[in-house]
Amino acid sequence: MRLEVKDIHKSFGGKEVLHGISFSVESGSALGLLGRNGAGKTTTIRILMDVFKADKGEVLLDGKKFRPGEYRIGYLPEERGLYPKKKVGEQIAYLAQLRGMGTKESKESMRRWLARLEVSEYENRLLETLSKGNQQKVQLAQTLVCDPQIIILDEPFSGLDPVNSQVLEDVIQEEIQKGKLVIFSSHQMGYVEEFCKDIIIINKGTTVLSGDLKNIKREFGNNRLILSVNDMEHEELHRNADQKWGSLVSVYGHNKEQLILEMKPDVKKEMILSALAKSGLDVERFGDYQPSLNDIFVQVAED
């Protein structure tokens, strides 16, 4: 399956909040939907699920208009939502039934997923009596109980301790291997890097970056090097670089105490290496710049 979102525009009360969002996801892989708070991620998701209608643009599945009602979709909203004063098992079964499962089927699936997420013991407990982490797991069970073909997860790891995070990681990997279509939205870049093949970064309603994550990282790291020197702070190093090696590099930025240098055209790494050796500086670290998703995000999504 291939889900395509094409040029979505949306306004609320005269103010346009989405100015043409486009991306695509394929089953068997995950898309990282990233953006700052208020960028428009949740609105995009809601349009995807036909909660809102886009003013312009379309959503296609395998080339045809996407009708959410015809597919089983698992949605984990960022604002967790379930009935606090109802029993865990009951409401999960109900939500499965609302998504098209039969009564018996929904109960079986509910038990299966509670077991998979290691919260079976809470089946007959009221949701509000569970700890936050367990409530989170219950919410996950709710998302996956209808064995969805399309899974949308918004901040799934928030509130989970390291052990539970591992459980969830395994579950998500499983679903991806099973060929499901996964859209993953999170601020925890570490997880995004792990699961997602493609990413899209939305800022203020526009796409600022999208594509294959590996390629993006390579592009951002292309021609760039990191340098850090013992007992020298990056401002001083920055001045040094400008003064002494201005013909070879320009300073692109810095990452904590590491300076990020961009090689000028036709400059090779060896040339810089020899310049460093000649400088007599006590080099701590020198090498290719391999930006983390966090670095990339901060760079493109800064005001």
Added chain:
Amino acid sequence: MKKFLTVLKFEIGNYFKNKSFLLTTVGLTLLMVGVVIVPTFFMGGSKKADAGEDTKNTLAFFDEKGYLGNPKEFEQLLPQYDWLNCSEERELKEAVKSEKAEAGFIVQGETKYTYVVENRSMMDNIQESFESGMLKSYRMKTLTEQGIDAGIVESLYEKPLQSDTMILGKDSAKNYTYTYVLVFVMYFFVLLYGQMIATSITSEKSNRAIEILVTSANSNSLIFGKVVAGAVCSLFQGGLILGAGVASYRMVRSAWNNRLDFLFDIPLNAWLAFILFGILGYLLYAFLFGMLGALVSKTEDISKSATPVTIIYIVAFFVAIFGMNTPDSVLMKAASFIPFTASNSMFIRVAMGSVTAAEVVISVLILAASCGIVGFLAAKIFRFGTLMYGNPIKFSVALKKIREK
């Protein structure tokens, strides 16, 4: 359709799993049956009519100058009371104070007296009775002095008339009580369930369950499921309690000597009207309450936002109560076609007044159409309002936004 049924099943289940719902239903049913049946255990045997065997009230009178004539003759004029002839004003006042006498009369002239009573109650016909006696005594005395046979004159005044009543339509007097009670029952159920629906919707907003719900089923199924579930459960609850009352009365009717007929002997057409108009009225207000629930984010804000609808309903209720005294008045006729007041008014007209089948049909159609329109509006506002958080959304703003879409 399937989703609607799923929501319906769930919402009905919610009601039945609610402990207070179950307790009140069972409790009230048992209470109803108890109130009807238990007293009959203490009534067994006596089939004699009670009239005349009630204890008589005692009245005191102080006639110093003898204006009433012979005290014994006067007492016989009003045999429904026991009389205490006092020789002093003080004695009379003490008798009234100590409750030996219900009230007292100080006679100060042939046509003048003072009525002495401890606390004057609202329905006091003792004074009236005394006056008729005093007047009779005066008449007899004066006529006799004139040489006219007082007895003949009195018999002319007191000639009993024979009468038969032929009620072509309804006996309003007979139907008044149960109609009154049923109007109250309708009022109570609409407000109770209306509030529950609004609260249910708002709490789904505040605990964010709505985020999942709105992506699992369309908003029409969600709101109609809630409203219809309320209808089903209110029918069940009301039907059980009232039905239990009527059924148990049927069983022990003879033991009650038919005395509670005015309350429990409800004809079929009144029941049908009650159910039909009850449901339609309920739906109308339930959708309104549902709309309110969707426009508000916190359950605390519901009562504030619900004020307009509650006021409309209370006004409708009072129109009905006042109209009950004159079921065929223009007010009632008009009210039975206005959707907000129709459910109460039409029911009253069917039970107590005269109304043609055509009028009933027209009123039903108007009500049903209004329910449809309000339901449609409610679904749209529900869809729109359930994802908006923050301060309560004004109804006019909501309408504008829907039209924009």
